[in-house]
Amino acid sequence: MVDFNETLWEIDEHTKAKHTILDKYLKAWFPILSKKSSTLVYIDGFAGPGEYKGGEPGSPIIALKAALEHKHKDKFKKIAFWFIECRDDRCEHLRNKIASLGDLPSNFHVEVTCGRFDEELSKILDELEREGASLNPTFCFVDPFGYTETGGPKILGKILKFPKCEVLLTYMVGFMDRGAYDPDKCKTICREWDFSEEDINKIINTKSMESREMQWIDALKNKLIKASGSDLRHLAFCVKGYNNRTLYYLVYFTKHIKGIEVMKEAMFKTGKTGQYKFSDYNFKQTNLLDYSNELWQNECADIIYEHFRGSIQKTEDVKNWVILETPYIWRSGILIKLEEEGKITRVIGRPRRFTYPDNAYIEFK
Numbered sequence: 001m002v003d004f005n006e007t008l009w010e011i012d013e014h015t016k017a018k019h020t021i022l023d024k025y026l027k028a029w030f031p032i033l034s035k036k037s038s039t040l041v042y043i044d045g046f047a048g049p050g051e052y053k054g055g056e057p058g059s060p061i062i063a064l065k066a067a068l069e070h071k072h073k074d075k076f077k078k079i080a081f082w083f084i085e086c087r088d089d090r091c092e093h094l095r096n097k098i099a100s101l102g103d104l105p106s107n108f109h110v111e112v113t114c115g116r117f118d119e120e121l122s123k124i125l126d127e128l129e130r131e132g133a134s135l136n137p138t139f140c141f142v143d144p145f146g147y148t149e150t151g152g153p154k155i156l157g158k159i160l161k162f163p164k165c166e167v168l169l170t171y172m173v174g175f176m177d178r179g180a181y182d183p184d185k186c187k188t189i190c191r192e193w194d195f196s197e198e199d200i201n202k203i204i205n206t207k208s209m210e211s212r213e214m215q216w217i218d219a220l221k222n223k224l225i226k227a228s229g230s231d232l233r234h235l236a237f238c239v240k241g242y243n244n245r246t247l248y249y250l251v252y253f254t255k256h257i258k259g260i261e262v263m264k265e266a267m268f269k270t271g272k273t274g275q276y277k278f279s280d281y282n283f284k285q286t287n288l289l290d291y292s293n294e295l296w297q298n299e300c301a302d303i304i305y306e307h308f309r310g311s312i313q314k315t316e317d318v319k320n321w322v323i324l325e326t327p328y329i330w331r332s333g334i335l336i337k338l339e340e341e342g343k344i345t346r347v348i349g350r351p352r353r354f355t356y357p358d359n360a361y362i363e364f365k
Protein backbone atom coordinates (compact mmCIF):
# COMPACT_ATOMS: atom_id res chain seq x y z
CA MET A 1 0.00 0.00 0.00
CA VAL A 2 1.41 3.39 -0.98
CA ASP A 3 1.85 5.76 1.98
CA PHE A 4 1.04 9.27 0.76
CA ASN A 5 2.10 10.76 4.12
CA GLU A 6 5.77 10.08 3.62
CA THR A 7 7.84 12.78 1.91
CA LEU A 8 8.30 10.52 -1.13
CA TRP A 9 5.93 7.80 -2.25
CA GLU A 10 6.01 5.08 -4.87
CA ILE A 11 5.06 5.92 -8.43
CA ASP A 12 2.37 3.93 -10.24
CA GLU A 13 1.90 3.24 -13.94
CA HIS A 14 -0.86 5.79 -14.44
CA THR A 15 1.29 8.54 -12.94
CA LYS A 16 3.98 7.63 -15.45
CA ALA A 17 1.38 8.05 -18.22
CA LYS A 18 0.42 11.44 -16.81
CA HIS A 19 4.09 12.44 -16.79
CA THR A 20 4.57 11.26 -20.38
CA ILE A 21 1.69 13.48 -21.50
CA LEU A 22 3.12 16.44 -19.58
CA ASP A 23 6.59 15.89 -21.00
CA LYS A 24 5.43 15.49 -24.60
CA TYR A 25 3.19 18.53 -24.38
CA LEU A 26 5.77 20.83 -22.80
CA LYS A 27 8.45 19.82 -25.30
CA ALA A 28 6.15 21.24 -27.96
CA TRP A 29 4.68 24.12 -25.89
CA PHE A 30 7.99 25.77 -24.93
CA PRO A 31 9.26 26.27 -28.50
CA ILE A 32 5.86 27.19 -29.98
CA LEU A 33 5.14 29.93 -27.45
CA SER A 34 8.76 31.05 -27.13
CA LYS A 35 8.57 32.26 -30.72
CA LYS A 36 5.77 34.67 -29.85
CA SER A 37 6.26 35.71 -26.24
CA SER A 38 9.15 37.18 -24.30
CA THR A 39 8.14 35.35 -21.09
CA LEU A 40 6.44 32.01 -20.56
CA VAL A 41 5.13 30.87 -17.21
CA TYR A 42 4.88 27.27 -16.08
CA ILE A 43 2.96 26.82 -12.83
CA ASP A 44 2.90 23.46 -11.05
CA GLY A 45 0.33 24.12 -8.34
CA PHE A 46 0.63 20.81 -6.50
CA ALA A 47 4.29 20.25 -7.19
CA GLY A 48 5.19 17.41 -4.81
CA PRO A 49 8.79 16.65 -3.83
CA GLY A 50 10.18 16.40 -7.38
CA GLU A 51 11.03 12.73 -6.99
CA TYR A 52 9.39 9.37 -6.30
CA LYS A 53 10.62 6.66 -3.98
CA GLY A 54 12.31 4.71 -6.77
CA GLY A 55 14.16 7.84 -7.94
CA GLU A 56 11.75 8.64 -10.79
CA PRO A 57 11.42 12.38 -11.49
CA GLY A 58 8.35 14.28 -10.29
CA SER A 59 6.46 16.76 -12.44
CA PRO A 60 8.62 19.84 -11.63
CA ILE A 61 11.79 18.05 -12.74
CA ILE A 62 10.05 16.72 -15.85
CA ALA A 63 9.02 20.28 -16.77
CA LEU A 64 12.50 21.71 -16.11
CA LYS A 65 14.17 18.97 -18.13
CA ALA A 66 11.68 19.35 -20.99
CA ALA A 67 13.08 22.87 -21.42
CA LEU A 68 16.67 22.22 -20.31
CA GLU A 69 17.29 19.29 -22.64
CA HIS A 70 15.37 20.73 -25.57
CA LYS A 71 17.32 20.96 -28.82
CA HIS A 72 16.05 24.51 -29.35
CA LYS A 73 16.63 25.65 -25.77
CA ASP A 74 19.03 28.38 -26.87
CA LYS A 75 16.17 30.07 -28.68
CA PHE A 76 13.89 30.14 -25.61
CA LYS A 77 13.35 33.51 -24.04
CA LYS A 78 12.49 33.86 -20.36
CA ILE A 79 10.74 30.90 -18.76
CA ALA A 80 9.43 31.38 -15.23
CA PHE A 81 8.87 28.10 -13.40
CA TRP A 82 6.71 28.46 -10.32
CA PHE A 83 6.34 25.40 -8.12
CA ILE A 84 3.83 25.53 -5.27
CA GLU A 85 3.78 22.82 -2.63
CA CYS A 86 2.11 23.02 0.78
CA ARG A 87 4.39 20.68 2.75
CA ASP A 88 7.73 21.92 4.07
CA ASP A 89 9.50 18.55 3.76
CA ARG A 90 8.42 18.20 0.13
CA CYS A 91 9.45 21.78 -0.67
CA GLU A 92 12.86 21.14 0.80
CA HIS A 93 13.26 17.91 -1.16
CA LEU A 94 12.18 19.69 -4.32
CA ARG A 95 14.66 22.55 -3.77
CA ASN A 96 17.46 19.99 -3.38
CA LYS A 97 16.39 18.14 -6.51
CA ILE A 98 16.40 21.37 -8.50
CA ALA A 99 19.84 22.27 -7.10
CA SER A 100 21.12 18.85 -8.19
CA LEU A 101 20.40 19.81 -11.81
CA GLY A 102 23.35 22.24 -11.57
CA ASP A 103 23.45 25.81 -12.83
CA LEU A 104 20.37 26.59 -14.87
CA PRO A 105 20.49 28.93 -17.88
CA SER A 106 20.05 32.61 -16.98
CA ASN A 107 16.70 32.77 -18.81
CA PHE A 108 15.24 30.13 -16.43
CA HIS A 109 13.66 31.66 -13.34
CA VAL A 110 12.72 29.05 -10.79
CA GLU A 111 10.75 29.64 -7.64
CA VAL A 112 9.54 27.11 -5.09
CA THR A 113 6.80 28.50 -2.86
CA CYS A 114 5.82 26.60 0.22
CA GLY A 115 2.13 27.42 0.39
CA ARG A 116 -1.34 26.56 -0.77
CA PHE A 117 -2.13 26.76 -4.46
CA ASP A 118 -5.45 28.61 -4.15
CA GLU A 119 -4.05 31.22 -1.74
CA GLU A 120 -0.86 31.84 -3.73
CA LEU A 121 -2.75 32.14 -7.00
CA SER A 122 -5.37 34.42 -5.45
CA LYS A 123 -2.66 36.87 -4.39
CA ILE A 124 -1.15 37.07 -7.88
CA LEU A 125 -4.43 37.14 -9.77
CA ASP A 126 -5.92 39.83 -7.51
CA GLU A 127 -2.80 41.95 -7.96
CA LEU A 128 -2.96 41.58 -11.75
CA GLU A 129 -6.63 42.49 -11.66
CA ARG A 130 -5.95 45.61 -9.55
CA GLU A 131 -3.21 46.71 -11.93
CA GLY A 132 -5.24 45.88 -15.01
CA ALA A 133 -2.28 43.74 -16.11
CA SER A 134 -2.29 40.43 -17.94
CA LEU A 135 -0.73 37.10 -17.13
CA ASN A 136 2.05 36.04 -19.51
CA PRO A 137 1.28 32.90 -21.54
CA THR A 138 0.90 30.31 -18.79
CA PHE A 139 0.57 26.58 -18.56
CA CYS A 140 -0.87 25.70 -15.18
CA PHE A 141 -0.70 22.08 -14.01
CA VAL A 142 -3.16 21.39 -11.20
CA ASP A 143 -2.49 17.96 -9.77
CA PRO A 144 -4.00 17.45 -6.31
CA PHE A 145 -4.39 14.09 -4.56
CA GLY A 146 -8.13 14.59 -4.16
CA TYR A 147 -10.92 16.80 -5.46
CA THR A 148 -10.48 19.77 -3.14
CA GLU A 149 -8.15 22.75 -2.72
CA THR A 150 -7.90 23.59 -6.43
CA GLY A 151 -9.61 26.94 -5.96
CA GLY A 152 -12.35 25.64 -8.29
CA PRO A 153 -13.82 27.76 -11.10
CA LYS A 154 -13.03 30.96 -9.17
CA ILE A 155 -9.25 30.48 -9.50
CA LEU A 156 -9.04 28.25 -12.58
CA GLY A 157 -11.53 30.46 -14.41
CA LYS A 158 -9.46 33.55 -13.62
CA ILE A 159 -6.35 31.90 -15.09
CA LEU A 160 -8.26 30.87 -18.21
CA LYS A 161 -9.54 34.39 -18.66
CA PHE A 162 -6.11 35.56 -19.82
CA PRO A 163 -5.07 35.05 -23.44
CA LYS A 164 -2.75 32.08 -24.07
CA CYS A 165 -3.26 30.69 -20.56
CA GLU A 166 -4.25 27.07 -20.15
CA VAL A 167 -4.88 24.52 -17.46
CA LEU A 168 -4.16 20.81 -17.16
CA LEU A 169 -6.18 19.41 -14.28
CA THR A 170 -6.20 16.05 -12.55
CA TYR A 171 -9.96 15.87 -12.13
CA MET A 172 -10.99 13.17 -9.72
CA VAL A 173 -14.11 12.08 -11.57
CA GLY A 174 -14.04 8.46 -10.32
CA PHE A 175 -13.85 9.45 -6.66
CA MET A 176 -16.48 12.15 -7.07
CA ASP A 177 -18.82 9.82 -8.90
CA ARG A 178 -18.59 7.25 -6.12
CA GLY A 179 -18.61 9.83 -3.31
CA ALA A 180 -21.45 12.07 -4.46
CA TYR A 181 -24.10 9.76 -2.92
CA ASP A 182 -22.78 10.68 0.54
CA PRO A 183 -24.38 13.99 1.64
CA ASP A 184 -21.17 15.32 3.26
CA LYS A 185 -19.02 14.50 0.25
CA CYS A 186 -21.69 15.91 -2.03
CA LYS A 187 -21.48 19.22 -0.13
CA THR A 188 -17.68 19.23 -0.45
CA ILE A 189 -17.91 18.60 -4.19
CA CYS A 190 -20.49 21.39 -4.58
CA ARG A 191 -18.33 23.81 -2.62
CA GLU A 192 -15.20 22.99 -4.61
CA TRP A 193 -16.64 23.20 -8.11
CA ASP A 194 -19.54 25.56 -7.52
CA PHE A 195 -22.05 22.83 -8.47
CA SER A 196 -25.58 22.82 -7.13
CA GLU A 197 -27.04 19.68 -5.55
CA GLU A 198 -29.38 19.64 -8.50
CA ASP A 199 -26.39 19.50 -10.91
CA ILE A 200 -25.02 16.55 -8.99
CA ASN A 201 -28.31 14.68 -8.71
CA LYS A 202 -28.75 14.95 -12.46
CA ILE A 203 -25.34 13.36 -12.98
CA ILE A 204 -25.60 10.55 -10.45
CA ASN A 205 -29.07 9.57 -11.59
CA THR A 206 -27.73 8.81 -15.07
CA LYS A 207 -27.32 5.05 -15.50
CA SER A 208 -24.36 4.76 -17.86
CA MET A 209 -21.05 5.32 -16.12
CA GLU A 210 -19.41 6.64 -19.24
CA SER A 211 -22.17 9.16 -19.72
CA ARG A 212 -21.89 10.24 -16.04
CA GLU A 213 -18.17 10.76 -16.49
CA MET A 214 -18.74 12.97 -19.53
CA GLN A 215 -21.33 14.93 -17.52
CA TRP A 216 -18.85 15.56 -14.70
CA ILE A 217 -16.45 16.99 -17.26
CA ASP A 218 -19.12 19.03 -19.04
CA ALA A 219 -20.41 20.43 -15.74
CA LEU A 220 -16.93 21.65 -14.87
CA LYS A 221 -16.32 23.02 -18.36
CA ASN A 222 -19.56 25.02 -18.17
CA LYS A 223 -18.50 26.51 -14.83
CA LEU A 224 -15.09 27.43 -16.25
CA ILE A 225 -16.61 28.97 -19.37
CA LYS A 226 -18.82 31.11 -17.14
CA ALA A 227 -16.03 32.07 -14.75
CA SER A 228 -13.51 32.86 -17.49
CA GLY A 229 -15.94 34.43 -19.93
CA SER A 230 -14.03 32.50 -22.61
CA ASP A 231 -14.98 30.03 -25.26
CA LEU A 232 -13.02 27.06 -23.95
CA ARG A 233 -12.09 23.83 -25.65
CA HIS A 234 -11.06 20.74 -23.79
CA LEU A 235 -9.51 17.28 -24.10
CA ALA A 236 -9.84 14.53 -21.53
CA PHE A 237 -7.65 11.52 -20.91
CA CYS A 238 -9.22 8.80 -18.81
CA VAL A 239 -6.98 7.17 -16.22
CA LYS A 240 -8.08 3.88 -14.72
CA GLY A 241 -6.67 1.90 -11.82
CA TYR A 242 -5.75 -1.76 -11.42
CA ASN A 243 -9.37 -2.88 -11.09
CA ASN A 244 -10.20 -1.01 -14.32
CA ARG A 245 -12.27 1.60 -12.46
CA THR A 246 -11.91 5.23 -13.45
CA LEU A 247 -9.64 7.11 -11.06
CA TYR A 248 -9.49 10.46 -12.71
CA TYR A 249 -9.45 12.34 -15.97
CA LEU A 250 -6.57 14.48 -16.99
CA VAL A 251 -8.47 17.41 -18.47
CA TYR A 252 -6.85 20.09 -20.55
CA PHE A 253 -8.60 23.45 -21.06
CA THR A 254 -7.52 25.99 -23.64
CA LYS A 255 -8.91 28.58 -26.02
CA HIS A 256 -6.68 27.61 -28.93
CA ILE A 257 -6.93 24.96 -31.65
CA LYS A 258 -3.13 24.73 -31.77
CA GLY A 259 -3.11 23.77 -28.07
CA ILE A 260 -5.71 21.07 -28.74
CA GLU A 261 -3.66 19.81 -31.68
CA VAL A 262 -0.48 19.52 -29.63
CA MET A 263 -2.14 18.06 -26.51
CA LYS A 264 -4.00 15.56 -28.66
CA GLU A 265 -0.69 14.34 -30.06
CA ALA A 266 0.64 13.95 -26.53
CA MET A 267 -2.47 12.10 -25.29
CA PHE A 268 -2.79 9.98 -28.43
CA LYS A 269 0.79 8.80 -28.24
CA THR A 270 0.47 8.06 -24.53
CA GLY A 271 -2.91 6.31 -24.72
CA LYS A 272 -3.48 3.00 -26.39
CA THR A 273 -6.86 3.17 -28.02
CA GLY A 274 -6.82 6.57 -29.63
CA GLN A 275 -9.66 7.54 -27.30
CA TYR A 276 -7.32 8.86 -24.67
CA LYS A 277 -7.82 6.02 -22.28
CA PHE A 278 -5.05 4.66 -20.21
CA SER A 279 -5.55 1.94 -17.69
CA ASP A 280 -3.21 0.16 -15.32
CA TYR A 281 -5.46 -2.84 -15.86
CA ASN A 282 -4.81 -2.93 -19.60
CA PHE A 283 -1.20 -2.06 -19.13
CA LYS A 284 -0.42 -5.59 -17.98
CA GLN A 285 -2.02 -7.13 -21.04
CA THR A 286 -1.35 -5.06 -24.10
CA ASN A 287 1.40 -2.92 -25.48
CA LEU A 288 1.09 0.79 -25.93
CA LEU A 289 -0.60 1.77 -29.16
CA ASP A 290 1.69 1.11 -32.08
CA TYR A 291 1.67 4.57 -33.45
CA SER A 292 3.34 3.53 -36.68
CA ASN A 293 0.47 1.15 -37.34
CA GLU A 294 -1.62 2.78 -40.03
CA LEU A 295 -4.95 1.19 -39.13
CA TRP A 296 -6.09 4.25 -37.23
CA GLN A 297 -5.37 6.33 -40.33
CA ASN A 298 -7.75 4.14 -42.37
CA GLU A 299 -10.50 4.68 -39.79
CA CYS A 300 -9.85 8.41 -39.79
CA ALA A 301 -9.85 8.51 -43.62
CA ASP A 302 -13.25 6.75 -43.62
CA ILE A 303 -14.89 9.24 -41.28
CA ILE A 304 -13.39 12.23 -43.14
CA TYR A 305 -14.85 10.88 -46.36
CA GLU A 306 -18.23 10.17 -44.78
CA HIS A 307 -18.36 13.72 -43.45
CA PHE A 308 -17.12 15.65 -46.48
CA ARG A 309 -18.14 13.50 -49.48
CA GLY A 310 -19.54 15.51 -52.40
CA SER A 311 -18.12 18.81 -51.14
CA ILE A 312 -15.15 21.13 -51.67
CA GLN A 313 -13.26 22.07 -48.50
CA LYS A 314 -10.24 24.11 -47.51
CA THR A 315 -7.50 21.77 -46.17
CA GLU A 316 -7.31 23.81 -42.97
CA ASP A 317 -11.02 23.25 -42.30
CA VAL A 318 -10.68 19.49 -42.79
CA LYS A 319 -7.67 19.48 -40.46
CA ASN A 320 -9.45 21.51 -37.78
CA TRP A 321 -12.49 19.26 -38.02
CA VAL A 322 -10.31 16.20 -37.39
CA ILE A 323 -8.57 17.89 -34.47
CA LEU A 324 -11.69 19.24 -32.81
CA GLU A 325 -14.41 16.75 -33.67
CA THR A 326 -12.77 13.32 -33.88
CA PRO A 327 -10.60 11.23 -31.57
CA TYR A 328 -7.79 11.24 -34.15
CA ILE A 329 -4.72 13.36 -34.66
CA TRP A 330 -3.87 15.04 -37.92
CA ARG A 331 -1.61 13.50 -40.55
CA SER A 332 -1.57 14.61 -44.21
CA GLY A 333 -0.97 10.92 -45.08
CA ILE A 334 -4.70 10.44 -44.45
CA LEU A 335 -5.47 12.68 -47.43
CA ILE A 336 -2.91 10.84 -49.58
CA LYS A 337 -4.80 7.63 -48.81
CA LEU A 338 -8.11 9.20 -49.84
CA GLU A 339 -6.62 10.58 -53.03
CA GLU A 340 -5.04 7.23 -53.95
CA GLU A 341 -8.44 5.59 -53.43
CA GLY A 342 -10.03 8.13 -55.80
CA LYS A 343 -12.13 9.70 -53.03
CA ILE A 344 -10.37 13.02 -53.53
CA THR A 345 -10.81 13.99 -57.14
CA ARG A 346 -9.07 17.37 -57.27
CA VAL A 347 -6.89 19.65 -55.15
CA ILE A 348 -6.84 23.30 -56.13
CA GLY A 349 -3.88 25.49 -55.16
CA ARG A 350 -1.08 23.08 -54.39
CA PRO A 351 2.49 23.12 -55.72
CA ARG A 352 2.92 19.33 -56.17
CA ARG A 353 0.85 16.12 -56.28
CA PHE A 354 0.02 14.61 -52.91
CA THR A 355 0.66 17.81 -51.00
CA TYR A 356 -2.11 19.63 -49.11
CA PRO A 357 -1.20 23.16 -48.05
CA ASP A 358 -3.56 24.68 -45.46
CA ASN A 359 -5.13 27.07 -47.97
CA ALA A 360 -5.59 24.57 -50.83
CA TYR A 361 -9.10 23.38 -51.73
CA ILE A 362 -9.94 19.69 -51.76
CA GLU A 363 -12.74 18.22 -53.83
CA PHE A 364 -14.23 15.09 -52.26
CA LYS A 365 -15.97 12.69 -54.70
Ligand SMILES: C[S@@+](CC[C@H](N)C(=O)[O-])C[C@H]1O[C@@H](n2cnc3c(N)ncnc32)[C@H](O)[C@@H]1O
Pocket: 045, 046, 047, 048, 049, 050, 051, 057, 058, 059, 060, 084, 085, 086, 087, 090, 115, 116, 117, 118, 143, 144, 145, 149
Ligand atom coordinates in the same frame (compact mmCIF):
# COMPACT_ATOMS: atom_id res chain seq x y z
C1 LIG B 1 -0.49 14.28 -6.50
S1 LIG B 1 0.78 15.05 -5.58
C2 LIG B 1 1.65 15.93 -6.81
C3 LIG B 1 2.55 15.12 -7.66
C4 LIG B 1 3.34 15.93 -8.65
N1 LIG B 1 2.52 16.88 -9.37
C5 LIG B 1 3.99 14.98 -9.64
O1 LIG B 1 3.34 14.68 -10.67
O2 LIG B 1 5.11 14.56 -9.42
C6 LIG B 1 -0.01 16.36 -4.76
C7 LIG B 1 0.92 17.26 -3.97
O3 LIG B 1 0.22 18.43 -3.60
C8 LIG B 1 0.54 18.79 -2.28
N2 LIG B 1 -0.62 19.59 -1.80
C9 LIG B 1 -1.74 19.19 -1.16
N3 LIG B 1 -2.58 20.22 -0.97
C10 LIG B 1 -1.98 21.31 -1.51
C11 LIG B 1 -2.36 22.68 -1.67
N4 LIG B 1 -3.53 23.13 -1.25
N5 LIG B 1 -1.52 23.51 -2.30
C12 LIG B 1 -0.32 23.07 -2.76
N6 LIG B 1 0.11 21.79 -2.62
C13 LIG B 1 -0.73 20.92 -2.02
C14 LIG B 1 0.76 17.48 -1.58
O4 LIG B 1 1.59 17.65 -0.43
C15 LIG B 1 1.42 16.65 -2.67
O5 LIG B 1 2.81 16.76 -2.61
